[in-house]
Amino acid sequence: MKILRKTFLIDDGSFSETPEFDKIMDNIEDAIRAIKNPKESDGFFLYDKKQGSGVKPIKDAFIEKLNTLGWEDETIVQNPSIKKRKIDSSLQLSNGQYFGVEWETGNISSSHRAINRLKKGMLEGDLAGGILVLPSRKMYYYLTDRIGNYQELEPYFDVMGDTAEIKGLLGVIEIEHDGVGQDIPAIKKGTDGRALI
Template identity: 30%
Template sequence: MKALRTMILFDQGNLSQTVDWANLYESYIRSISHIDHPIDSGKLTIRRMIKKTKSQSAQRNGVQFLRRRFLDYMVKVEKWIPEGKIHYDHDTNRSAIQLYPPESINYFEPITSGFGEFDFLTQTTNGMAAAIEWETGNISSSHRSLNKLTTLLSAGIIKIGVLILPSRDLYTHLTDRIGNIGELSPYLNFWQSFGNTIQSGMLAITVVEHDELSDDPNLPFLAVGNDGRAAEGKKKTQSHEI
């Protein structure tokens, strides 16, 4: 698999010029480059999407294989610790909300949902907290991941946030409605604008893509997962999976 580009949406404090960022970046880029199919082939070759017919839905590749290979390499070779939890005090990091008609009290909407875990959370050599998310959910999940990272950067809880997600070309051959840079692109200015509110912090997006496409019927589609959009697609069609 290849990393097409890494976009820095904001970098307050020139963190992208530090050795800590260089080491972190090189680590997860190595992990991306080791995602291959067939395994041990040295490159990621995936089946081209087969367009749907009257009797069968389109056949596409699942995403869990890609995420699993990334996590495995990060943990086993790069020695990262997965599923890091963030301790974020919502009550001390929010502002009162104005009500209409106006009331004399300050209103705070109750927080009923947490952030959950990040794929990876680490401390750099110089003590900067960094979080990495590998996006395998639908497009709304991609928005949520960037919102999580931006909120924690604004609060000063992390210094570096990274989201990894498919290119538009890769998305075409994956489970329908998976998050991808094409559908996030109209909103990048929104997340960029948060850089003006942050004293020190960096938000980056790395876009990944397959190395080759194949029409070889003997090459299996990447396995489809059992949750969310993947499960819906799996019910509609039976594809050859690994």
């Protein structure tokens, strides 16, 4: 899996200049690059068909990798304030706050909600920051119809980053597959394709 762009919508420097932030970005990038399809391949490849693959198994592989790195997905996090936010995965920081990451599996409205969930957590002080991971427009072509993608959300970045009240870091990462092929198994839609990743 390739990382095409990292865009920071909010960054006041209070968190992004800390060693913990460097560790967080390393963890997120490692978890993205660890996703393979087919499982035994050296990259992430998609079945060459429009809307031919599901998205949830891809997210599940990302979350499972983060769990091995000490993150807590929404089903295992114990902090009541973070648990109620239903953030895909979060990591507790040394100051008691958390950093959240969301992986898009829904439509563009879901992308807006994910950003708002992270911003609200930052505004209320529970989160030091958050990242939303989105497919590129090119990758979008091969995934579930109407999945939120970077290019579709990009026109709203100036609005999403327009605030003086929120401290911390809020960003978006654009990802893309390594290639396509007719011989690549399609990633099933729903949770039953989980074993393919």
